[in-house]
Amino acid sequence: MATVQHIARVEHVSKRFVLHKDKSLKDRILYFRTRNQSKTDFWALSDVSITLGLGETVGLIGHNGSGKSTLLKVIGGIIDATSGRVLRRGRVAALLELGAGFHPDLSGRDNVYLNASILGMTTEETDAVFDDIVEFSGIGEFIDSQVKFYSSGMYVRLAFAVAVHSDPDLLLVDEVLAVGDEPFQQKCMAKIRQFQREGRTILLVSHSADQVADVCSRTVVLDGGRIVHDGSVGEGIRVLREGYERDRVAAQEAAAAKESPGSAYVGAVTISEVSVTDGSGEPIGNDQVAYGTDLVVTIHAEVHEPVDWITGFTFESVLGQMVYRLNTEGLGIDLPSAPGRYAVEFRLPRTNFGRDRIIVSAGATTLDGTTIALLNPAAHLDFEEDPHGAGVIQFAAVGSLRDEVPATT
Numbered sequence: 001m002a003t004v005q006h007i008a009r010v011e012h013v014s015k016r017f018v019l020h021k022d023k024s025l026k027d028r029i030l031y032f033r034t035r036n037q038s039k040t041d042f043w044a045l046s047d048v049s050i051t052l053g054l055g056e057t058v059g060l061i062g063h064n065g066s067g068k069s070t071l072l073k074v075i076g077g078i079i080d081a082t083s084g085r086v087l088r089r090g091r092v093a094a095l096l097e098l099g100a101g102f103h104p105d106l107s108g109r110d111n112v113y114l115n116a117s118i119l120g121m122t123t124e125e126t127d128a129v130f131d132d133i134v135e136f137s138g139i140g141e142f143i144d145s146q147v148k149f150y151s152s153g154m155y156v157r158l159a160f161a162v163a164v165h166s167d168p169d170l171l172l173v174d175e176v177l178a179v180g181d182e183p184f185q186q187k188c189m190a191k192i193r194q195f196q197r198e199g200r201t202i203l204l205v206s207h208s209a210d211q212v213a214d215v216c217s218r219t220v221v222l223d224g225g226r227i228v229h230d231g232s233v234g235e236g237i238r239v240l241r242e243g244y245e246r247d248r249v250a251a252q253e254a255a256a257a258k259e260s261p262g263s264a265y266v267g268a269v270t271i272s273e274v275s276v277t278d279g280s281g282e283p284i285g286n287d288q289v290a291y292g293t294d295l296v297v298t299i300h301a302e303v304h305e306p307v308d309w310i311t312g313f314t315f316e317s318v319l320g321q322m323v324y325r326l327n328t329e330g331l332g333i334d335l336p337s338a339p340g341r342y343a344v345e346f347r348l349p350r351t352n353f354g355r356d357r358i359i360v361s362a363g364a365t366t367l368d369g370t371t372i373a374l375l376n377p378a379a380h381l382d383f384e385e386d387p388h389g390a391g392v393i394q395f396a397a398v399g400s401l402r403d404e405v406p407a408t409t
C-alpha cells in the first residue's frame with residue numbers, strides 16, 4: 001500500500017457567494033413590482049489548489065477579505081465549494097470564528113460535549129479529557145455558566161481547548177488566537193509546537209507575520225480569492241507586504257486627490273526625486289545602513305507657479321506604520337514661493353533604526369496642509385540587524401553582572 005503523503009488536498013476549488021444588494025429608492029419606485037434586491041455573484045475563492053502534507057504547519061495569509069476564512073471552512077467541510085473538490089484524511093478540528101459551534105444557552109460543560117461530538121468524539125472520549133480541557137482553558141468555575149455570559153477571550157479559550165484535545169490529524173486555526181490574552185496565546189503556541197512534534201498538520205490563518213515566521217514551514221498567500229504564493233515563509237511575507245504597500249499608495253493617492261481649499265495648487269510643485277546619502281555625501285543605494293550612520297535626505301522639487309508650500313518626508317515600515325516624519329515647517333524653514341528648482345536637505349545625525357526595511361516617501365503641501373505633490377515610494381532603506389536586541393530602533397546596548405549583596409537583618 002502506498003504511504004499517505006498528504007492529509008488534505010484542495011483541487012481547483014472555487015466558492016461563489018450570492019450578494020443581495022438593496023436597490024436604490026428610485027429603482028424601487030420605478031420598478032415597485034419587482035423585488036427590492038438585486039443579486040450579484042461574488043467569487044470568494046477562484047481555482048484554489050493546495051496540498052497539505054503530513055506534519056506540515058502552513059501559514060495562510062492575505063489581506064482582509066482575501067478568502068482565508070472561506071478556504072478554511074471549505075477544507076474543514078463547514079461549507080461546500082461551488083466547484084472543485086476537497087479530499088481529507090483523518091480527523092479534522094477547525095477553530096473558526098468566535099463562538100462557532102457553541103450554543104449560547106448551554107453551559108460551558110454542555111458545550112464541551114456538544115463541540116467534542118461535532119469533532120467526532122464519543123462521550124467516553126470526552127469524559128477522559130474533560131478535566132484537561134477545563135484546566136487548559138482556565139475557565140475554572142465558569143464551566144457551569146451559560147456561554148452567552150462568556151467574554152470573547154473565554155469563548156476562544158474553551159473552543160481551542162476542545163479542539164486541541166480532540167486528537168485531530170489536521171488542525172485548522174483561524175485568527176481567533178489573537179483574541180486571547182498573552183499568556184493564553186503562549187499556551188496555544190506551545191500546544192501548536194507540541195502538535196508539530198507529534199507530526200500533526202496545522203493550517204494557521206494569522207495576520208501576524210512574526211507568528212507565521214515563527215511557527216510555519218510554508219506559507220500560502222491569498223489575494224482576491226486566488227493563490228499568489230505557495231512556498232517559503234520569507235517570500236510569502238514579502239509578497240503580502242508588497243500587496244499592502246500597493247494598497248497603501250493607492251489609498252494615499254486617492255486621499256490626495258480629494259477636493260480641498262488648496263487643491264487648485266495640485267501640480268504647482270512636483271517632486272522629481274528623493275536622494276539619501278550618508279553624512280559624507282555617499283549614496284546609500286542598496287547598501288545596508290549601519291547603526292549610527294548620519295543620513296541626509298534630499299528632496300528635489302520644482303515650483304511651477306507661485307505657491308506657499310511645505311515639503312517633507314516620511315519613513316514608514318513595510319506594513320505602513322509611520323516611523324518618522326519631518327518637514328520644513330517643523331524645522332522652521334520658509335521655502336521660496338517663486339518658480340524654480342530647489343533641493344531641500346534634511347540631515348539626520350546618528351540614525352539608529354532596528355533591522356527592517358523603511359520606505360521613504362516625500363510630499364509637498366500648501367500651508368493649509370493640502371497635498372499638492374507626492375512621491376511614494378521615493379526610496380527605501382535597509383538597516384543592519386541589531387546584533388544584541390530587536391525592534392524598530394536600536395541602541396549601543398551594554399550589559400553587566402554584579403553580585404547582589406544579601407540584605408542583612
Ligand SMILES: Nc1ncnc2c1ncn2[C@@H]1O[C@H](COP(=O)(O)OP(=O)(O)OP(=O)(O)O)[C@@H](O)[C@H]1O
Binds near residue numbers: 065
Ligand atoms: N456568507 C457569505 N456571504 C457573502 N459573502 C461572503 C460570505 N462569507 C464571506 N464572504 C465574502 O468573501 C470574501 C472573503 O471572505 P473571508 O472571510 O474568507 O476573507 P478573509 O481573508 O478571511 O478576511 P479577514 O482577514 O478579514 O478575516 C469577503 O469579501 C467576504 O465579504
